[in-house]
Amino acid sequence: MITFVLQRLIQSIVVMLTVALIAFSLFRYVGDPINNMVGQDTTIEEREELRERLGLNDAFLLQFGRFARNAAVGEFGFSYQHRRPVSELISERLPATLELSLVSAILALVIGIPMGVYTAIRRHGALSHTFMTVSLIGISLPTFLIGILLILFFGVILRWLPTFGRGDVVSLGWWTTGFLTASGLKSLIMPAITLALFQMTLIMRLVRAEMLEVLRTDFVKFGRARGLPDRYIHFIVALKNTLVPVITITGLQLGSIIAFAIITESVFQWPGMGLLFIQAIGEVDIPVMAAYLVLIAFFFVVINLIVDVLYYVVDPRLRVDRAGAGGH
Amino acid sequence: MKLAKLALGGLLAGGLMASAANVALADGHEKTFRWAFQGTLQTLDPHGLFETFTLGFQRNIYEGLVARDANMEMVGALAESWENINPTTWRFKLRKGVKFHDGSDFTAEDVVFSVDRIRSEGSDMKVVAGLIKEAKVVDDHTVDLITPAPNPIMPLQLEIFYIMDKGWAEKNKATGATNVKGGDEGNFANLNANGTGPFTVESRQSGVKTVLKRNPNYWGNAEIKTNIGTAVFTPIDQDATRVAALISGNVDMAYPIPVQDWQRLKDASGVKPLTGPEARTIFLGFDQLREELTASNIKGKNPFKDVRVRKAFMHAINVEAIKKKVMRGAATPAGLMIAPQINGFKEAMNDRLAYDVDKANALMAEAGYPDGFEVTMDCPNNRYVNDEKICQAAASMLARIKVKVNLLAQPKSKYFGKVLAQNGYDTSFFLLGWTPSTFDAHNPISSLMACRGGEDKLGAFNLGGYCNPKINELAAKIQSETDQGKRQAMIDEAHQIHKDEVGHIPLHQQPLSWGVSEKVDVVQRPDNVFDLRDAVVK
Numbered sequence: 001m002i003t004f005v006l007q008r009l010i011q012s013i014v015v016m017l018t019v020a021l022i023a024f025s026l027f028r029y030v031g032d033p034i035n036n037m038v039g040q041d042t043t044i045e046e047r048e049e050l051r052e053r054l055g056l057n058d059a060f061l062l063q064f065g066r067f068a069r070n071a072a073v074g075e076f077g078f079s080y081q082h083r084r085p086v087s088e089l090i091s092e093r094l095p096a097t098l099e100l101s102l103v104s105a106i107l108a109l110v111i112g113i114p115m116g117v118y119t120a121i122r123r124h125g126a127l128s129h130t131f132m133t134v135s136l137i138g139i140s141l142p143t144f145l146i147g148i149l150l151i152l153f154f155g156v157i158l159r160w161l162p163t164f165g166r167g168d169v170v171s172l173g174w175w176t177t178g179f180l181t182a183s184g185l186k187s188l189i190m191p192a193i194t195l196a197l198f199q200m201t202l203i204m205r206l207v208r209a210e211m212l213e214v215l216r217t218d219f220v221k222f223g224r225a226r227g228l229p230d231r232y233i234h235f236i237v238a239l240k241n242t243l244v245p246v247i248t249i250t251g252l253q254l255g256s257i258i259a260f261a262i263i264t265e266s267v268f269q270w271p272g273m274g275l276l277f278i279q280a281i282g283e284v285d286i287p288v289m290a291a292y293l294v295l296i297a298f299f300f301v302v303i304n305l306i307v308d309v310l311y312y313v314v315d316p317r318l319r320v321d322r323a324g325a326g327g328h
Numbered sequence: 329m330k331l332a333k334l335a336l337g338g339l340l341a342g343g344l345m346a347s348a349a350n351v352a353l354a355d356g357h358e359k360t361f362r363w364a365f366q367g368t369l370q371t372l373d374p375h376g377l378f379e380t381f382t383l384g385f386q387r388n389i390y391e392g393l394v395a396r397d398a399n400m401e402m403v404g405a406l407a408e409s410w411e412n413i414n415p416t417t418w419r420f421k422l423r424k425g426v427k428f429h430d431g432s433d434f435t436a437e438d439v440v441f442s443v444d445r446i447r448s449e450g451s452d453m454k455v456v457a458g459l460i461k462e463a464k465v466v467d468d469h470t471v472d473l474i475t476p477a478p479n480p481i482m483p484l485q486l487e488i489f490y491i492m493d494k495g496w497a498e499k500n501k502a503t504g505a506t507n508v509k510g511g512d513e514g515n516f517a518n519l520n521a522n523g524t525g526p527f528t529v530e531s532r533q534s535g536v537k538t539v540l541k542r543n544p545n546y547w548g549n550a551e552i553k554t555n556i557g558t559a560v561f562t563p564i565d566q567d568a569t570r571v572a573a574l575i576s577g578n579v580d581m582a583y584p585i586p587v588q589d590w591q592r593l594k595d596a597s598g599v600k601p602l603t604g605p606e607a608r609t610i611f612l613g614f615d616q617l618r619e620e621l622t623a624s625n626i627k628g629k630n631p632f633k634d635v636r637v638r639k640a641f642m643h644a645i646n647v648e649a650i651k652k653k654v655m656r657g658a659a660t661p662a663g664l665m666i667a668p669q670i671n672g673f674k675e676a677m678n679d680r681l682a683y684d685v686d687k688a689n690a691l692m693a694e695a696g697y698p699d700g701f702e703v704t705m706d707c708p709n710n711r712y713v714n715d716e717k718i719c720q721a722a723a724s725m726l727a728r729i730k731v732k733v734n735l736l737a738q739p740k741s742k743y744f745g746k747v748l749a750q751n752g753y754d755t756s757f758f759l760l761g762w763t764p765s766t767f768d769a770h771n772p773i774s775s776l777m778a779c780r781g782g783e784d785k786l787g788a789f790n791l792g793g794y795c796n797p798k799i800n801e802l803a804a805k806i807q808s809e810t811d812q813g814k815r816q817a818m819i820d821e822a823h824q825i826h827k828d829e830v831g832h833i834p835l836h837q838q839p840l841s842w843g844v845s846e847k848v849d850v851v852q853r854p855d856n857v858f859d860l861r862d863a864v865v866k
Contacts, residue, residue, distance in 0.1 A: 034745075034750065042454070042455070043454070043455075044749040047749070048750065051750065082370065082535065083371060083506055083518050089534075092533065148568055148572075151568075151576075155572055162576075163572045163573045163578050164572075165562060266569075267566060267568075268569065269569055271533070275565075276535060282710075283741070284741045
């Protein structure tokens with residue numbers, strides 16, 4: 001067990017370093033940040049001096065070394081644009097993104113799983129067909145389009161919901177929450193649906209497929225033969241057996257919800273990390289971009305690690321296999 | 329640091345609560361106004377960034393010695409009057425009884441301090457600092473600014489130089505301008521403000537939201553039109569989201585609005601587009617310095633060195649078509665490098681070489697390029713109104729004189745990174761836009777038209793290296809000439825030389841494009857600055 005975890009940890013560190021290197025080297029090709037930092041009347045000498053001070057004239061490896069060393073202790077330097085520590089900016093924006101992602105994930109699960117179960121049981125029902133068609137839309141329409149359509153309908157035409165931002169927030173220590181105000185909750189509805197739609201349809205289709213599989217198995221047939229009530233068979237016997245892959249996928253999808261929030265956040269001007277990242281790209285704010293990518297990679301790696309360990313704990317068969325195979 | 333912030337926050341909040349009641353009772357300044365812009369407010373430090381939007385926003389909080397009113401006329405702000413007591417000394421009589429937001433008095437000391445501050449390491453206002461050799465306190469309400477050479481337009485150039493309180497800056501260790509350097513924590517003035525203006529900063533989260541409150545003690549409260557008590561600013565990056573926010577009534581004003589959405593605003597109820605000519609001139613330029621173009625199929629020589637080729641290009645470009653098709657009628661074709669709003673503009677000189685493809689072809693043949701040539705054009709795609717589309721249109725027009733334009737349209741960061749000085753002006757043919765920050769013709773003459781790379785350090789943005797030493801000579805004289813008639817004659821002469829030699833091809837002034845709710849009245853200034861002083865909520 002300990003060897004396994006250690007192995008995974010070492011792998012994670014390698015992954016993190018690689019991501020950091022790729023992210024950092026990509027940024028060398030996104031343009032010159034100096035021009036965005038100064039005004040049109042700034043002289044050439046002043047621009048050069050600024051390049052020198054920011055270390056933009058140093059060798060690539062030197063710049064990367066400096067970056068990796070600082071990143072390891074959570075220090076990403078100062079944003080060129082906001083002129084504040086990047087760690088501070090990110091911790092300010094983190095609550096917005098996490099609240100949005102959490103609500104979306106819950107929405108996706110709470111709606112997606114029952115829909116999946118229903119469409120598996122009543123395969124030919126009219127409602128099932130409707131669900132399947134809707135899910136096709138959810139899976140094929142791009143997120144930004146869904147967001148804009150929602151804004152157009154509920155924001156511009158009906159004027160029920162605010163079209164952008166997070167509404168009023170309440171500070172709880174360093175955390176800010178929109179859960180405690182009416183405008184905060186109203187603002188959350190459209191972005192959360194936009195972000196959840198894809199995950200919801202994914203979970204629904206996954207649950208449906210797994211259920212169909214499980215419902216054909218012998219132990220379900222035996223259950224029926226024993227005269228167990230349908231409800232017990234569907235929700236206790238069958239669903240329980242479909243949940244292992246669902247939980248795994250959901251865990252992994254949580255990472256991508258946080259990462260995919262970029263698009264939703266920029267459509268709704270949701271003041272989270274994704275928006276910070278998009279703004280940073282526009283202004284070539286390298287420290288913010290680098291920090292964001294490394295942080296997202298970190299989320300993925302941690303979630304992966306937890307899922308791997310959970311798998312190992314939950315499923316005894318894997319323990320035997322993995323011991324022999326040595327790792328993955 | 330933390331404590332100081334808290335203490336100040338407390339003070340501000342206390343003061344505001346007491347004063348908010350006053351305002352509501354006394355003058356009815358209780359309206360709330362919400363507006364959105366595509367970019368974010370980058371700093372509250374008035375000396376940290378020389379950029380139109382940032383300085384325009386800060387105007388609501390800080391003030392300079394002089395200002396421009398809604399009609400772009402020069403008016404006194406913190407200075408009541410000013411005069412040239414000798415050719416190199418400007419004497420400013422300061423307004424009495426003005427207080428900063430924290431209650432301290434505004435005096436000549438603060439002006440001198442602010443001059444020192446724009447000279448500090450982190451300042452982006454060094455151009456303004458360069459105008460002032462020395463600042464001297466004469467008495468509490470009189471200050472002398474000494475210029476390195478006679479400078480008749482100096483007050484004009486000081487509009488964006490805002491005054492900060494010396495005592496406040498010293499107390500909060502903000503005596504230097506906020507540095508863009510990665511090494512320090514920015515400084516107190518980056519996130520906090522203490523000006524003399526009509527609004528105080530109540531809260532600010534950079535990139536998210538900034539809330540301003542009316543300053544009940546503002547010296548000019550009786551003079552300004554606005555009835556706004558609270559103003560909430562939100563940056564909204566996405567065009568579609570910004571337009572939706574305006575139409576749905578979530579904001580009262582939003583800018584810029586994409587040209588193609590004007591009709592949508594007209595059709596929607598309760599909102600309207602607010603448009604007008606901006607003072608920004610969009611133009612094309614050519615590399616006339618290198619012996620061989622870096623991005624062309626002509627080797628061993630540079631076709632743009634031949635004035636006939638430059639003239640042919642100008643004859644080949646149909647600005648009216650660009651105006652009609654690309655800009656949807658919302659552009660003002662230009663013959664000069666400056667807009668009508670700029671000091672030094674002369675209508676009689678604003679004509680262009682006519683659109684005439686036959687003549688263009690004849691000139692090309694005469695210059696030895698009857699079969700044209702190939703050249704790469706650098707163009708930004710997110711900096712000016714429809715910039716990439718203008719370049720595409722120009723490229724297709726030039727195809728008619730057999731010039732094959734390879735268009736390289738890139739985001740502004742990449743574009744500027746390629747064509748500006750730090751990359752050795754790497755461009756053969758480009759599109760650029762320019763608003764003179766001083767609103768005076770001297771600025772583009774010295775920055776865009778004068779020969780670059782000389783002792784006088786002029787021509788820093790003359791990307792094509794167009795050069796006629798006579799223009800440098802004139803630029804120096806225009807800078808120091810005090811007689812307006814003579815000065816105008818020299819400006820005209822410089823423009824005429826540049827025009828005859830087709831140093832650049834001016835295209836048009838682009839439109840300003842704001843969207844406003846019918847519930848508010850705002851004034852649109854040609855420099856795209858939005859001033860809360862002139863905004864009224866109905």
